[in-house]
Amino acid sequence: MNRFILFTLLLCLFSADSCKRTPKETAVALSSFKSLESVLQKDGGALWGSAMYAPTFFVHPETKVIYADRKDEQGLLQPLDGIWTGTLPEQMNPANSTAELGGMKWVMAIWPLPESEFERNVLLVHETFHYWQPELGLDSRLGLCEHMENTSARIWLKMEWNALDAAIREEDPESAAQAVGQALHFRNNRLSEFPAEARLNEDAFIILEGLPEYTSYKLCCDDAVSMARQILESRKRHWNNESFVYAFAYHSGLAYGYLLDRYDVSWRSELNKDSSLPDMLEKALPTFGEESPVNDSIILRQYGYDTIVASENEKEQEKIRLRDAYIHAFTRDTVLAIPLRQFNMGFTPVNVQSLGQLGTLYPNIRITGDFGILEVTEGGCLISTDWSAAFVTYKAPGWKLELKDGFDILPPAEATPLIYRIAEM
Numbered sequence: 221m222n223r224f225i226l227f228t229l230l231l232c233l234f235s236a237d238s239c240k241r242t243p244k245e246t247a248v249a250l251s252s253f254k255s256l257e258s259v260l261q262k263d264g265g266a267l268w269g270s271a272m273y274a275p276t277f278f279v280h281p282e283t284k285v286i287y288a289d290r291k292d293e294q295g296l297l298q299p300l301d302g303i304w305t306g307t308l309p310e311q312m313n314p315a316n317s318t319a320e321l322g323g324m325k326w327v328m329a330i331w332p333l334p335e336s337e338f339e340r341n342v343l344l345v346h347e348t349f350h351y352w353q354p355e356l357g358l359d360s361r362l363g364l365c366e367h368m369e370n371t372s373a374r375i376w377l378k379m380e381w382n383a384l385d386a387a388i389r390e391e392d393p394e395s396a397a398q399a400v401g402q403a404l405h406f407r408n409n410r411l412s413e414f415p416a417e418a419r420l421n422e423d424a425f426i427i428l429e430g431l432p433e434y435t436s437y438k439l440c441c442d443d444a445v446s447m448a449r450q451i452l453e454s455r456k457r458h459w460n461n462e463s464f465v466y467a468f469a470y471h472s473g474l475a476y477g478y479l480l481d482r483y484d485v486s487w488r489s490e491l492n493k494d495s496s497l498p499d500m501l502e503k504a505l506p507t508f509g510e511e512s513p514v515n516d517s518i519i520l521r522q523y524g525y526d527t528i529v530a531s532e533n534e535k536e537q538e539k540i541r542l543r544d545a546y547i548h549a550f551t552r553d554t555v556l557a558i559p560l561r562q563f564n565m566g567f568t569p570v571n572v573q574s575l576g577q578l579g580t581l582y583p584n585i586r587i588t589g590d591f592g593i594l595e596v597t598e599g600g601c602l603i604s605t606d607w608s609a610a611f612v613t614y615k616a617p618g619w620k621l622e623l624k625d626g627f628d629i630l631p632p633a634e635a636t637p638l639i640y641r642i643a644e645m
Contacts, residue, residue, distance in 0.1 A: 246303055249331075253289040270352070274325075275289065277304075277327070279308045280331045292323060310588075311564075313588055314586075317566065318347065341436070345435060346433055346435070349435045349436065350432055357493055358431055359493060360428050362417075364465055365464070367421075370414075371536045372413055373464075374532050379520075380404075380410070382523040385452060387400045388451055404501070426473040430477065430497065437451065447478060454470070455475075465574060547578065549613045553614070553615065555613055556613075557611055558587075558591055559591065559609055560603070561589065562590055563589030564587070566585070568583070571583050591623060593622045594610065597619070626644055627644055629641070630642075
């Protein structure tokens with residue numbers, strides 16, 4: 221029998237009734253499938269050259285109840301009121317992502333979905349693009365953008381976003397092009413402070429996460445005017461993200477894709493996984509003769525530099541406090557080391573943090589592997605830089621671990637008195 225080791229402040233107990241599928245829920249799921257299908261049928265494959273609809277299911281992250289748009293190939297799902305339903309296997313991690321289930325590849329989304337039809341379709345189109353991304357040759361994967369933890373990087377990113385905002389708002393082609401030029405200038409300022417791989421990693425993440433976001437807004441907005449309005453709202457939503465290691469690419473890719481549509485309608489046909497959307501936009505910009513020199517201080521003031529610097533410096537003090545607390549917890553307190561061999565993980569990308577040589581901190585994560593299942597809801601999970609191990613603070617609340625038979629927790633060895641380990645017995 222599996223053993224449960226539970227360290228958490230809150231226990232959520234579900235009665236048998238909580239796992240039932242109500243007529244209202246199945247109706248909402250069916251309506252959501254039809255709405256997504258309508259959006260994708262309207263495009264008809266025009267954007268990326270092929271129809272994009274894919275097998276899709278929604279899953280409740282706690283009950284693991286599935287609502288699917290079709291049956292699977294292995295008979296795991298059963299028909300119910302126009303949809304198919306079942307239970308997600310324990311070894312799978314609920315997430316907004318793609319997944320293998322019942323011998324098939326699916327688009328997976330967390331239930332309940334956003335109440336707004338527009339927000340719901342944006343989410344589902346984004347994940348549907350991920351489904352087709354490898355087939356389109358646009359599944360670029362490089363290292364994490366850890367430099368985005370740097371205060372200076374955050375400052376120049378926000379300056380870049382403000383300039384992109386100005387370009388999106390501007391109707392005059394020359395003024396819009398000048399604003400784009402300033403955005404690219406701020407981007408180069410940021411990247412000049414870091415090794416060359418920072419630029420490569422940023423470009424790769426914009427392809428990996430920015431293109432799905434651009435695609436979702438492109439297909440869900442009625443026209444360019446409504447898309448521009450939604451992009452400005454996107455910037456507001458992302459402005460105060462705890463971390464930009466992953467999340468910067470969602471808004472940057474959306475903004476650069478929109479502006480590329482304005483200046484180079486054929487850009488998508490030239491795209492590959494190694495492309496740089498900012499570089500493509502720079503090449504597409506029209507020239508309007510020699511620019512008049514502008515005092516740097518005027519440009520900085522125009523895009524809110526002083527306000528951004530003051531805000532980010534204040535945030536940096538809090539980040540340093542939290543970072544020091546995490547480093548202390550994972551180096552001075554007892555921890556549990558979990559070897560990672562074959563594993564899957566689901567996490568929230570907006571708050572991932574780099575702890576330098578220690579690894580990457582995931583405040584909320586679920587990992588399934590040959591050892592069993594680890595769920596972390598607070599306190600964080602540290603994953604080593606070589607992805608060989610995950611660590612949680614042993615005595616702290618906020619995580620639970622289900623070990624498979626044949627695995628056990630070993631006490632600290634004399635040479636490593638602060639490290640408990642999971643080992644196969």
